[in-house]
Amino acid sequence: MTLEGRDVTWKVDGLIVVNGVTLSAPKHGILGLVGPNGCGKSSLLRLLAGLRECQGGAVLLDGEVMARAPRKQVARRIAFVAQHAETQTALTSRDVVKLGRTPHRGAWDGWSDADELAVIGALRQVSMEHKAEQAWSTLSGGERQRIQIARALAQEPEIMLLDEPTNHLDIRHQRDLLRLLRKLECGTIIALHDLDHAAAYCDRIAVMEKGKVIAQGPPDEIITTEMIASVFGVDAIVHLRKDSGRPRVEFCL
Numbered sequence: 011m012t013l014e015g016r017d018v019t020w021k022v023d024g025l026i027v028v029n030g031v032t033l034s035a036p037k038h039g040i041l042g043l044v045g046p047n048g049c050g051k052s053s054l055l056r057l058l059a060g061l062r063e064c065q066g067g068a069v070l071l072d073g074e075v076m077a078r079a080p081r082k083q084v085a086r087r088i089a090f091v092a093q094h095a096e097t098q099t100a101l102t103s104r105d106v107v108k109l110g111r112t113p114h115r116g117a118w119d120g121w122s123d124a125d126e127l128a129v130i131g132a133l134r135q136v137s138m139e140h141k142a143e144q145a146w147s148t149l150s151g152g153e154r155q156r157i158q159i160a161r162a163l164a165q166e167p168e169i170m171l172l173d174e175p176t177n178h179l180d181i182r183h184q185r186d187l188l189r190l191l192r193k194l195e196c197g198t199i200i201a202l203h204d205l206d207h208a209a210a211y212c213d214r215i216a217v218m219e220k221g222k223v224i225a226q227g228p229p230d231e232i233i234t235t236e237m238i239a240s241v242f243g244v245d246a247i248v249h250l251r252k253d254s255g256r257p258r259v260e261f262c263l
Protein backbone atom coordinates (compact mmCIF):
# COMPACT_ATOMS: atom_id res chain seq x y z
CA MET A 11 0.00 0.00 0.00
CA THR A 12 1.17 3.55 -0.64
CA LEU A 13 0.13 6.67 1.28
CA GLU A 14 1.32 9.92 -0.12
CA GLY A 15 0.60 13.56 0.54
CA ARG A 16 1.09 15.58 -2.61
CA ASP A 17 1.39 19.34 -2.29
CA VAL A 18 -0.92 19.15 0.73
CA THR A 19 -2.18 22.49 2.01
CA TRP A 20 -4.48 23.28 4.95
CA LYS A 21 -5.47 26.66 6.34
CA VAL A 22 -7.43 27.80 9.36
CA ASP A 23 -8.63 31.34 10.07
CA GLY A 24 -6.61 32.62 7.13
CA LEU A 25 -3.39 31.06 8.52
CA ILE A 26 -1.59 28.50 6.35
CA VAL A 27 -0.83 25.65 8.77
CA VAL A 28 0.34 23.05 6.24
CA ASN A 29 1.91 24.58 3.20
CA GLY A 30 2.38 22.46 0.07
CA VAL A 31 3.80 19.35 1.74
CA THR A 32 4.78 16.37 -0.35
CA LEU A 33 5.58 13.32 1.79
CA SER A 34 5.24 9.55 1.45
CA ALA A 35 4.73 7.08 4.27
CA PRO A 36 7.29 4.27 4.23
CA LYS A 37 5.99 0.80 3.36
CA HIS A 38 8.10 -0.55 6.21
CA GLY A 39 10.09 1.20 8.88
CA ILE A 40 9.72 4.56 10.56
CA LEU A 41 9.64 8.08 9.20
CA GLY A 42 10.13 10.61 12.01
CA LEU A 43 8.50 14.03 11.78
CA VAL A 44 10.32 16.68 13.80
CA GLY A 45 9.96 20.43 14.12
CA PRO A 46 9.21 23.20 16.60
CA ASN A 47 5.89 23.64 18.42
CA GLY A 48 3.17 24.81 16.08
CA CYS A 49 5.03 23.99 12.85
CA GLY A 50 2.15 21.78 11.64
CA LYS A 51 3.13 18.20 12.52
CA SER A 52 -0.20 17.19 14.09
CA SER A 53 -2.15 18.94 11.35
CA LEU A 54 -0.19 17.11 8.67
CA LEU A 55 -0.70 13.72 10.36
CA ARG A 56 -4.46 14.36 10.58
CA LEU A 57 -4.55 15.22 6.89
CA LEU A 58 -2.61 12.05 6.02
CA ALA A 59 -5.00 10.03 8.22
CA GLY A 60 -7.97 11.45 6.30
CA LEU A 61 -9.39 13.10 9.42
CA ARG A 62 -9.24 16.49 7.71
CA GLU A 63 -9.67 17.44 4.11
CA CYS A 64 -6.90 19.24 2.27
CA GLN A 65 -7.73 22.65 0.87
CA GLY A 66 -4.99 22.26 -1.72
CA GLY A 67 -3.17 19.22 -3.09
CA ALA A 68 -4.32 15.73 -2.15
CA VAL A 69 -3.65 12.69 -0.01
CA LEU A 70 -3.38 9.60 -2.20
CA LEU A 71 -3.96 6.03 -1.06
CA ASP A 72 -2.59 3.62 -3.64
CA GLY A 73 -2.57 6.52 -6.07
CA GLU A 74 -6.28 7.35 -5.57
CA VAL A 75 -7.59 10.44 -3.79
CA MET A 76 -8.22 9.20 -0.25
CA ALA A 77 -11.06 11.65 0.41
CA ARG A 78 -13.14 9.71 -2.17
CA ALA A 79 -12.57 6.30 -0.54
CA PRO A 80 -15.11 4.93 1.99
CA ARG A 81 -14.03 5.85 5.54
CA LYS A 82 -14.19 2.26 6.77
CA GLN A 83 -11.91 1.09 3.97
CA VAL A 84 -9.37 3.75 4.93
CA ALA A 85 -9.64 2.83 8.63
CA ARG A 86 -8.84 -0.82 7.85
CA ARG A 87 -5.51 0.31 6.47
CA ILE A 88 -4.46 3.41 8.40
CA ALA A 89 -4.39 3.83 12.17
CA PHE A 90 -3.96 7.20 13.84
CA VAL A 91 -2.91 7.74 17.46
CA ALA A 92 -3.63 11.29 18.59
CA GLN A 93 -1.51 13.26 21.05
CA HIS A 94 -4.34 13.61 23.57
CA ALA A 95 -6.76 10.84 22.80
CA GLU A 96 -10.06 10.93 24.63
CA THR A 97 -12.68 8.26 24.78
CA GLN A 98 -15.97 7.52 26.50
CA THR A 99 -15.24 7.41 30.21
CA ALA A 100 -17.41 4.37 30.93
CA LEU A 101 -15.18 2.05 28.88
CA THR A 102 -12.57 -0.35 30.21
CA SER A 103 -9.08 -0.57 28.69
CA ARG A 104 -10.12 -3.71 26.83
CA ASP A 105 -13.22 -1.94 25.44
CA VAL A 106 -11.02 0.84 24.06
CA VAL A 107 -8.66 -1.65 22.40
CA LYS A 108 -11.67 -3.52 20.96
CA LEU A 109 -12.65 -0.31 19.15
CA GLY A 110 -9.62 -0.94 16.94
CA ARG A 111 -11.45 -3.93 15.44
CA THR A 112 -14.44 -1.83 14.30
CA PRO A 113 -13.19 -1.24 10.73
CA HIS A 114 -12.78 -5.02 10.23
CA ARG A 115 -16.30 -5.96 11.38
CA GLY A 116 -19.64 -5.81 9.62
CA ALA A 117 -22.74 -4.54 11.43
CA TRP A 118 -23.98 -8.09 12.11
CA ASP A 119 -20.65 -9.83 12.70
CA GLY A 120 -20.11 -11.56 16.01
CA TRP A 121 -16.88 -11.16 17.97
CA SER A 122 -14.49 -13.59 16.23
CA ASP A 123 -11.42 -15.49 17.42
CA ALA A 124 -9.35 -13.26 15.13
CA ASP A 125 -10.79 -10.17 16.86
CA GLU A 126 -10.01 -11.61 20.29
CA LEU A 127 -6.46 -12.60 19.30
CA ALA A 128 -5.80 -9.14 17.88
CA VAL A 129 -7.00 -7.47 21.10
CA ILE A 130 -5.06 -9.78 23.43
CA GLY A 131 -1.94 -9.47 21.26
CA ALA A 132 -2.17 -5.68 21.21
CA LEU A 133 -2.59 -5.46 25.00
CA ARG A 134 0.41 -7.75 25.40
CA GLN A 135 2.55 -5.72 23.00
CA VAL A 136 2.16 -2.62 25.18
CA SER A 137 2.39 -4.63 28.45
CA MET A 138 -1.11 -3.68 29.56
CA GLU A 139 -2.82 -7.09 29.91
CA HIS A 140 -2.93 -6.62 33.68
CA LYS A 141 -4.98 -3.43 33.29
CA ALA A 142 -7.41 -4.80 30.70
CA GLU A 143 -10.47 -4.64 32.96
CA GLN A 144 -9.64 -1.30 34.57
CA ALA A 145 -11.84 1.71 33.74
CA TRP A 146 -10.22 3.94 31.12
CA SER A 147 -10.98 7.03 33.20
CA THR A 148 -8.84 5.71 36.07
CA LEU A 149 -5.70 5.02 34.00
CA SER A 150 -2.60 7.19 34.30
CA GLY A 151 -1.57 9.40 31.37
CA GLY A 152 1.08 6.93 30.22
CA GLU A 153 -1.26 3.95 30.59
CA ARG A 154 -3.91 5.73 28.50
CA GLN A 155 -1.32 6.38 25.85
CA ARG A 156 -0.29 2.72 25.77
CA ILE A 157 -3.93 1.66 25.50
CA GLN A 158 -4.45 4.03 22.56
CA ILE A 159 -1.42 2.48 20.91
CA ALA A 160 -2.88 -0.99 21.58
CA ARG A 161 -6.13 0.15 19.93
CA ALA A 162 -4.13 1.13 16.85
CA LEU A 163 -2.24 -2.20 16.90
CA ALA A 164 -5.52 -4.14 17.19
CA GLN A 165 -6.59 -2.36 14.02
CA GLU A 166 -3.78 -4.28 12.22
CA PRO A 167 -3.12 -1.35 9.90
CA GLU A 168 -0.72 -1.18 7.00
CA ILE A 169 0.30 2.32 8.06
CA MET A 170 0.41 3.80 11.56
CA LEU A 171 0.47 7.54 12.16
CA LEU A 172 1.42 8.51 15.70
CA ASP A 173 1.44 12.00 17.16
CA GLU A 174 4.05 12.22 19.91
CA PRO A 175 3.20 8.79 21.34
CA THR A 176 6.03 8.92 23.86
CA ASN A 177 5.12 12.21 25.54
CA HIS A 178 3.52 10.66 28.66
CA LEU A 179 5.73 7.59 28.89
CA ASP A 180 8.59 6.92 31.29
CA ILE A 181 12.02 6.17 29.81
CA ARG A 182 11.53 2.39 29.80
CA HIS A 183 8.14 2.58 28.08
CA GLN A 184 9.42 5.16 25.59
CA ARG A 185 12.19 2.78 24.63
CA ASP A 186 9.88 -0.24 24.56
CA LEU A 187 7.39 1.56 22.32
CA LEU A 188 10.03 2.76 19.87
CA ARG A 189 11.56 -0.74 19.74
CA LEU A 190 8.09 -2.20 19.18
CA LEU A 191 7.39 0.23 16.31
CA ARG A 192 10.66 -0.79 14.70
CA LYS A 193 9.59 -4.44 14.77
CA LEU A 194 6.17 -3.90 13.18
CA GLU A 195 5.54 -5.00 9.62
CA CYS A 196 3.67 -1.81 8.81
CA GLY A 197 5.04 1.57 7.80
CA THR A 198 5.00 4.27 10.47
CA ILE A 199 5.11 8.05 10.60
CA ILE A 200 5.75 9.37 14.06
CA ALA A 201 5.87 12.97 15.25
CA LEU A 202 8.62 13.26 17.87
CA HIS A 203 10.11 16.08 19.91
CA ASP A 204 13.07 14.07 21.14
CA LEU A 205 15.74 14.40 18.47
CA ASP A 206 17.79 11.58 20.02
CA HIS A 207 14.83 9.24 19.70
CA ALA A 208 14.26 10.35 16.13
CA ALA A 209 17.94 9.79 15.34
CA ALA A 210 18.13 6.42 17.12
CA TYR A 211 14.90 4.75 15.97
CA CYS A 212 13.78 6.32 12.67
CA ASP A 213 14.94 5.14 9.26
CA ARG A 214 14.29 8.57 7.80
CA ILE A 215 13.47 11.96 9.26
CA ALA A 216 11.43 14.82 7.81
CA VAL A 217 11.89 18.29 9.29
CA MET A 218 8.95 20.69 9.36
CA GLU A 219 9.20 24.43 9.76
CA LYS A 220 6.31 26.90 9.41
CA GLY A 221 4.05 24.40 7.66
CA LYS A 222 6.62 23.14 5.19
CA VAL A 223 8.81 20.06 5.05
CA ILE A 224 12.20 21.67 4.59
CA ALA A 225 14.40 18.54 4.65
CA GLN A 226 14.04 14.76 4.48
CA GLY A 227 16.64 12.04 4.68
CA PRO A 228 18.42 9.48 6.87
CA PRO A 229 19.18 10.58 10.46
CA ASP A 230 22.88 11.22 9.91
CA GLU A 231 22.10 13.67 7.11
CA ILE A 232 19.27 15.44 8.94
CA ILE A 233 20.25 15.62 12.62
CA THR A 234 23.07 18.13 12.34
CA THR A 235 24.32 21.09 14.37
CA GLU A 236 23.28 23.37 11.51
CA MET A 237 19.71 22.03 11.30
CA ILE A 238 19.20 22.28 15.09
CA ALA A 239 20.49 25.87 15.12
CA SER A 240 18.47 27.03 12.15
CA VAL A 241 15.15 25.22 12.85
CA PHE A 242 15.07 25.18 16.66
CA GLY A 243 17.37 28.15 17.39
CA VAL A 244 19.43 26.05 19.80
CA ASP A 245 23.18 25.43 19.89
CA ALA A 246 24.08 21.76 20.04
CA ILE A 247 26.91 19.37 19.37
CA VAL A 248 26.05 16.23 17.42
CA HIS A 249 28.05 13.12 18.30
CA LEU A 250 27.87 9.66 16.81
CA ARG A 251 26.64 6.90 19.11
CA LYS A 252 29.16 4.16 19.84
CA ASP A 253 26.57 1.36 19.56
CA SER A 254 24.90 2.26 16.26
CA GLY A 255 26.87 5.09 14.69
CA ARG A 256 23.68 7.16 14.67
CA PRO A 257 23.65 10.83 15.70
CA ARG A 258 23.24 11.81 19.35
CA VAL A 259 22.55 15.39 20.37
CA GLU A 260 24.24 17.26 23.22
CA PHE A 261 22.53 20.61 23.77
CA CYS A 262 24.79 23.48 24.85
CA LEU A 263 23.86 24.90 28.24
Ligand SMILES: Nc1ncnc2c1ncn2[C@@H]1O[C@H](COP(=O)(O)OP(=O)(O)OP(=O)(O)O)[C@@H](O)[C@H]1O
Nearest residue numbers: 022023027045046047048049050051052053054201
Ligand atom coordinates in the same frame (compact mmCIF):
# COMPACT_ATOMS: atom_id res chain seq x y z
N1 LIG B 1 -8.37 23.99 14.48
C1 LIG B 1 -7.47 24.97 14.60
N2 LIG B 1 -7.85 26.25 14.82
C2 LIG B 1 -6.94 27.24 14.94
N3 LIG B 1 -5.61 27.04 14.85
C3 LIG B 1 -5.18 25.80 14.63
C4 LIG B 1 -6.07 24.69 14.51
N4 LIG B 1 -5.34 23.57 14.30
C5 LIG B 1 -4.04 23.95 14.32
N5 LIG B 1 -3.96 25.29 14.52
C6 LIG B 1 -2.71 26.08 14.59
O1 LIG B 1 -1.85 25.57 13.59
C7 LIG B 1 -0.50 25.55 14.04
C8 LIG B 1 0.06 24.13 13.88
O2 LIG B 1 -0.55 23.30 14.87
P1 LIG B 1 -0.13 21.77 15.01
O3 LIG B 1 -0.89 21.23 16.17
O4 LIG B 1 -0.28 21.10 13.70
O5 LIG B 1 1.43 21.94 15.35
P2 LIG B 1 2.47 20.88 15.90
O6 LIG B 1 3.69 21.01 15.04
O7 LIG B 1 1.88 19.54 16.01
O8 LIG B 1 2.78 21.49 17.33
P3 LIG B 1 3.25 20.81 18.72
O9 LIG B 1 4.69 20.40 18.54
O10 LIG B 1 3.15 21.96 19.69
O11 LIG B 1 2.35 19.68 19.05
C9 LIG B 1 -0.51 26.05 15.46
O12 LIG B 1 -0.14 27.40 15.46
C10 LIG B 1 -1.96 25.87 15.90
O13 LIG B 1 -2.33 26.84 16.85
